[in-house]
Amino acid sequence: MRDLLLKIRNSEYLSNNEILSIKIALLLVVLFLVSAVSIPFSLILTATTVIQVIVPVAFLLTYGVAWILLVSGAPRTAMHFSILSFFILMGSFLSFSNPIYIYLIVFAILSVIIYYQEGFPFFVYGTILTLFGVAYMLFNVDLFGGDTTQTSETMQIIIYQVTLLLFYVYFLLYFINSEVANDRYYTEYLSSKKLTQKYLENMVRLKDTKIESEYLTPMHERPSFQQALTELSTFLGEMNGKPAKEMQELVEFYFYLHDIDIDEAMHQKTLKYKTKETMRQLKKYLLNANNEFTELAYELLAQTQEGLHPDVKNYETALDSILRFETDRIIAGAMIYRYLKQEVTQLDKWGRVAESLEHGEIKSIFQSKAIKDYLNDRDIGVFLDNEELYKKM
Amino acid sequence: MESKINQRIGREIQKQKYRAHKNSAIIATTMMGVYSLFLMTLFFVESIPINEIILYLFVFVVVLSFNVISIINSWRFEWLTRLGMLNVLFIYTFITYLLFNQSLPGIFANLFIAFTIGFIYLDSRTATLNHVLMTFTSSLVLWVFPEILAVEESTMAQLGIINASIVVVMIFLYLSAIFNIRMKQFNYEKLAKSKENEYRIIQGLFDFQKEVLNDPINTDVFFKDMHAFFESFTQKLEMENVFEKRLQLIEDLHQLSLSKAKKKYKEIPEEIIIELQSLTLSDHQKLRYLAYRISQIYGDSQTIIDPKDAFNSFRHYDDSEAVKIMVFSAFYVYFRHPDVDRDAYSHQAFMDLLNQSGIDRLVEPRILKTFTEYQDVIETIMTDAIDGVEVPL
Numbered sequence: 001m002r003d004l005l006l007k008i009r010n011s012e013y014l015s016n017n018e019i020l021s022i023k024i025a026l027l028l029v030v031l032f033l034v035s036a037v038s039i040p041f042s043l044i045l046t047a048t049t050v051i052q053v054i055v056p057v058a059f060l061l062t063y064g065v066a067w068i069l070l071v072s073g074a075p076r077t078a079m080h081f082s083i084l085s086f087f088i089l090m091g092s093f094l095s096f097s098n099p100i101y102i103y104l105i106v107f108a109i110l111s112v113i114i115y116y117q118e119g120f121p122f123f124v125y126g127t128i129l130t131l132f133g134v135a136y137m138l139f140n141v142d143l144f145g146g147d148t149t150q151t152s153e154t155m156q157i158i159i160y161q162v163t164l165l166l167f168y169v170y171f172l173l174y175f176i177n178s179e180v181a182n183d184r185y186y187t188e189y190l191s192s193k194k195l196t197q198k199y200l201e202n203m204v205r206l207k208d209t210k211i212e213s214e215y216l217t218p219m220h221e222r223p224s225f226q227q228a229l230t231e232l233s234t235f236l237g238e239m240n241g242k243p244a245k246e247m248q249e250l251v252e253f254y255f256y257l258h259d260i261d262i263d264e265a266m267h268q269k270t271l272k273y274k275t276k277e278t279m280r281q282l283k284k285y286l287l288n289a290n291n292e293f294t295e296l297a298y299e300l301l302a303q304t305q306e307g308l309h310p311d312v313k314n315y316e317t318a319l320d321s322i323l324r325f326e327t328d329r330i331i332a333g334a335m336i337y338r339y340l341k342q343e344v345t346q347l348d349k350w351g352r353v354a355e356s357l358e359h360g361e362i363k364s365i366f367q368s369k370a371i372k373d374y375l376n377d378r379d380i381g382v383f384l385d386n387e388e389l390y391k392k393m
Numbered sequence: 394m395e396s397k398i399n400q401r402i403g404r405e406i407q408k409q410k411y412r413a414h415k416n417s418a419i420i421a422t423t424m425m426g427v428y429s430l431f432l433m434t435l436f437f438v439e440s441i442p443i444n445e446i447i448l449y450l451f452v453f454v455v456v457l458s459f460n461v462i463s464i465i466n467s468w469r470f471e472w473l474t475r476l477g478m479l480n481v482l483f484i485y486t487f488i489t490y491l492l493f494n495q496s497l498p499g500i501f502a503n504l505f506i507a508f509t510i511g512f513i514y515l516d517s518r519t520a521t522l523n524h525v526l527m528t529f530t531s532s533l534v535l536w537v538f539p540e541i542l543a544v545e546e547s548t549m550a551q552l553g554i555i556n557a558s559i560v561v562v563m564i565f566l567y568l569s570a571i572f573n574i575r576m577k578q579f580n581y582e583k584l585a586k587s588k589e590n591e592y593r594i595i596q597g598l599f600d601f602q603k604e605v606l607n608d609p610i611n612t613d614v615f616f617k618d619m620h621a622f623f624e625s626f627t628q629k630l631e632m633e634n635v636f637e638k639r640l641q642l643i644e645d646l647h648q649l650s651l652s653k654a655k656k657k658y659k660e661i662p663e664e665i666i667i668e669l670q671s672l673t674l675s676d677h678q679k680l681r682y683l684a685y686r687i688s689q690i691y692g693d694s695q696t697i698i699d700p701k702d703a704f705n706s707f708r709h710y711d712d713s714e715a716v717k718i719m720v721f722s723a724f725y726v727y728f729r730h731p732d733v734d735r736d737a738y739s740h741q742a743f744m745d746l747l748n749q750s751g752i753d754r755l756v757e758p759r760i761l762k763t764f765t766e767y768q769d770v771i772e773t774i775m776t777d778a779i780d781g782v783e784v785p786l
Contacts, residue, residue, distance in 0.1 A: 018710050019572055026568070030561065073711065100541070107505060111562050114512075115569045155439065156498035162431060163502040170424055170509035177420055177513065178573070181413050185580050192587045198689045199591075199598050203734075206598075206605045210733045225730055228778035232722045235770060239763045242715050250719050281712045285720040287727065292705045293720070296752060297727065298594050299705070301735065303749045307593035309677035310397035311667075315405055315588040317683060323668055327635055331643065332672055334622055336684045338615060339674070344606060345688035353602065361691050370690045374683060386626060393622050 020075045023116060024082050028066060031082070035059060035089055059088045079116055083125060086112050099140060103160060106133040110167070119175035130168040134161050197290065200298055202345075202353045204290045209352055220258045220287040229254075253278065258288050320376050333379050337362060337390050359391045398589070405585035411470045413515055413577065418473055421480060421513045422460040428484075428506055429453040439497055456483055477519045481511040485526040492534065501534045501541055512566075517574050524567040531559050586751065595682055601734045610674055616644045639669060646673045706755040721756050725764070729775050740772060 062085035069078035090105045106129050113122050137157050211218055219225055230251045237247035262283050266276055284292035308315075316322055319329045340362050346355040357365070365371055366383050375383075383390060429450075436446045463476050484507040491500050504527065511523025534541060535556055603609055623636040642658055646669065649657065654666055671679040707721045728746075731737040738746070744764075747753045753761060764771065 019576070023569065023572070027565070030565070103502075108562065111566055115565050117569055117573050155435075159435065159497070159499035160502055163499075163505055166428065166431070167505045167509055170506065170513070173420055173424070174509065174513050177416055178515075181416065181515075181577070184412075185409070185577075185584060189580070189584050189587060192584070192591050195686060195689055196587070196591050196594055199594050199685075203594075203598050203601065206601055207733050210605050214733075216733060219727060219730065219732060222730065224778045224781065225726055228726045228729070228775055229719075229723055231774045231778065232726060232771060233719045235767070235774065236718050236722055236760065236763050237715060239767065240714065240718060240759065242718065246715055247719065250715050254719060254723070278713070278716065281709075281716045282720070285723060287723070293724065293727075296705050296707070296724065296755070298597065299590055300728070300746050300750045300752055301597060302590040302593035303746050305593035305596045306677060307398075307589065307596050308401070308679070308682070309675075310401075312671065312677075312679060313401060313404065314408075315401075315585075315592070317686065319683075322671055322679060325665075327639060328669065328672065331619075331623075331636055331639060332680060334619060334626075335672060335674075335680060336687060338618055338622075339610075339681070339684040340688050342610060342615070343684070343688070344602070344608065345685060346691065353606070357688060357691055365687060365690045368690055371687065374687055386629065389622060389625055389629065392625075393618050 017075050020079060020116070020118075021070060024066065024070050024075055024078050027082050027086070027112065027115065028063065028070070031063065031086060031089060035063070038089065038092060055088060055092045059085055059092070062088060079118070080121070083109070083112060083116075083121065099136075102136060103133065103164075106130075106164065107167070110171070114171060117178070119179050122171060122175055126168055126171065130164055133164045137161055193295075196295065196298075200294050201290045202347070203298070204294060205347060205351060205353045218288060220255060226255060250278070254282055254285075257282055258286055317373050318376070319374060319379060326378070329375075329379050330382055333375060333383055334390070334393070336374075337383070338393050340365070341393065363387065402585045402589055405588060406581045407470060409581040409584060410578075411473075413581075414470060414473055414477075415464065415467070417513050417515055418460065418464055418477060421477065421510055422457060422464065424506075424510050424513065425453070425460070425480065425484065426457055428503075428510070429457070435497065439495075441495065452487070456480065474514075474516050474519065477514040477516070478522055481507070481514070481519055481523050481526065484510055485530055489530055489533070492538070501531075501538065504530055504534070512570065515574055515577055517571060520567065520570045520574060524563050524570070528560055528563045532556050535559070592682055595685055596676060597734070599676055599681070599685075604734075612644070612647055612674060615674065616640070642666065643669050643672050646670055647675065707752075707760075708755060708757045717757055718760055721760055725771075726775070726778075730779070740768060740775075 062081050066078045066081035066085055069075070069081060087109055090109060109129055110122075110126055113125050137160055210216065230248060233251050234244045234247045238244055257279060262279055265271065266279060287293065319332050323329050323332060340357045341359070342356055344353055344356050346353070346357060348354040366375070366380055371380065432453075433446065433450060436449065459476065460480065463473055468476070485504070488500065488503045488507055491497060491503075507530075508523060508527045511519060511526070514520065514523070535552055539552060619640055620637070623634060623640060627634040627636065642654065642661065645657065646654055646666075651666065651670070655663055658666060674681055707724065708717060712720075725743065728738045728743045729740070747756075
């Protein structure tokens with residue numbers, strides 16, 4: 001429980017799947033408590049066999065499947081089963097026969113779907129439920145104590161229907177808005193991440209160049225590194241309940257992976273699933289490639305770098321938001337061109353950082369969609385109209 | 394200096410938050426507009442006196458106008474959030490007023506609509522207000538108008554159970570909203586940090602590239618080319634060379650301090666000089682970063698990173714416990730050794746950088762704790778490995 005509370009408090013550091021798992025676990029616990037109280041009641045109060053037998057069985061089945069899926073690491077499917085079991089549990093309340101409850105149950109189920117904050121399930125289940133709710137009221141006007149000849153009763157049904165519809169449409173808007181915001185965030189974050197990966201690719205290649213030219217030993221081949229990692233992992237493993245042998249084998253395997261082609265090995269049919277799984281997990285942390293380990297290492301090292309001058313106020317990349325005069329933007333455009341033509345920024349055919357860009361290549365950049373993050377159409381036009389002059393630079 | 398950098402990061406976070414909040418404000422205003430239309434139709438059908446309808450309409454027009462003005466005039470973030478809270482307060486108050494003062498059938502259900510409007514705002518204060526008000530008003534309706542739920546001889550116990558259910562549902566939805574809001578806030582911070590880091594990582598790359606390739610840009614040659622280019626450029630366009638002076642200033646800014654540049658170029662306003670400073674080829678100014686960034690557009694395969702793999706971590710939920718221990722140990726040992734582009738770090742220096750970078754949150758707390766608890770043992774393992782002493786396991 002303490003663990004769960006701690007996780008909730010630090011929820012922002014968890015992955016989406018972890019958050020979903022916590023949400024499912026919480027819902028399932030409450031479902032258990034509610035069902036423990038309500039099912040016996042509905043069994044006593046109901047005369048119909050359907051509710052007496054089918055509801056508890058179906059509930060236990062879906063509830064059980066939801067837990068199994070959750071613990072076996074399939075939270076997304078578990079979520080659907082938890083919604084289903086909630087749906088069935090609510091079904092047991094149908095015996096109370098009051099239509100207003102059915103109306104409120106629709107809201108309760110919609111709330112559970114909203115609780116998961118997932119757009120697609122809301123769209124699917126929400127549409128079905130809302131249509132059901134509206135239709136139910138339409139065909140059971142009399143159940144609401146209504147008489148179609150009385151305006152107030154009809155009005156009441158209409159208010160109920162419109163409320164349900166607005167509730168659904170508004171939440172649909174909420175999810176669309178949320179998705180749009182997420183998309184925008186991911187696009188920006190991923191483009192920044194992708195660029196960082198490219199810089200690090202150049203960094204890794206430059207390191208290789210230095211290692212080769214100065215006959216240095218790569219990190220993973222240094223005996224002191226190997227010894228320290230073996231001993232440290234074994235020690236920490238033991239402190240966390242892992243047998244020394246398992247940790248030592250893992251470290252050995254980790255070093256071995258530095259010397260083989262993992263992608264090729266993954267396709268070998270003779271390898272056990274468990275080995276492939278460990279390979280997949282370790283691949284992102286190898287020391288001789290541009291991967292997650294490298295990114296984390298340079299993220300850490302970034303703290304020691306100065307980066308942008310402190311007086312630079314923002315991370316804007318569009319020249320028209322950095323410079324207000326066109327004259328300055330033309331100067332900036334020419335400087336960028338000249339820089340690209342001279343500075344070594346590209347890999348050669350041997351994978352070394354050794355080449356700068358040629359005119360044709362720079363032109364293709366200036367004509368690409370990606371350049372719009374930096375130059376506006378006018379700035380690009382100045383380049384294209386005077387291409388020959390730039391080329392002579 | 395640090396504070397200026399933090400301000401820059403803060404500004405970026407604020408920019409993202411503002412953009413998201415403005416979208417929410419637009420949607421919420423539209424929702425209120427649609428809802429007001431529904432209400433006015435309802436009043437009309439229910440034959441509510443025309444002077445009252447006009448009054449209600451006036452109130453809505455005022456509220457909606459404020460919202461529209463705030464959006465069009467891009468009010469400050471603080472004011473937009475406050476207005477959001479006022480909107481939520483208004484809508485609940487209005488429905489509660491109708492409940493007590495107008496006999497409109499089923500109007501209590503409109504509380505669900507109020508709830509959706511409040512839910513659209515993605516800030517924690519508005520979310521708290523929305524959930525508190527929904528819990529409060531729905532409980533009020535329950536106890537004051539139990540007949541709405543057609544609980545014929547309603548007992549305290551019955552109403553109590555229904556009220557408890559409302560509270561439970563609200564707690565769940567609140568928890569879910571807070572999860573979502575914190576996740577979004579975390580994402581904004583992550584994005585801003587990743588933008589800051591990106592510039593710092595390029596800085597590291599510049600430094601290392603200079604060391605390995607030993608081919609720094611010759612600014613004299615660079616600017617000679619630039620002057621020649623603009624001469625032919627202006628000749629071609631048959632215009633006066635308006636670029637010359639600015640180019641000279643940019644070139645001078647490589648050597649002169651800002652105050653000296655201001656003295657030398659008295660006729661140029663200070664803000665223009667500051668703006669032009671970003672066009673120097675100095676390591677910490679924008680132009681060089683942008684040019685390097687642009688260079689990476691070439692040959693971009695447009696591969697999109699799977700968002701699932703986008704978040705680096707030492708605690709991926711699908712990695713085994715042993716792998717998590719081993720890879721973080723590898724990270725630690727890596728930094729305790731010197732690499733080709735940096736010196737070795739001490740235990741404390743590494744831990745400080747880990748905290749500063751926020752990577753400490755990407756490590757299983759239990760594993761990280763062992764690092765602090767057994768610092769002495771770890772120190773011995775490291776020293777012995779680096780000194781080449783055999784340590785019995």
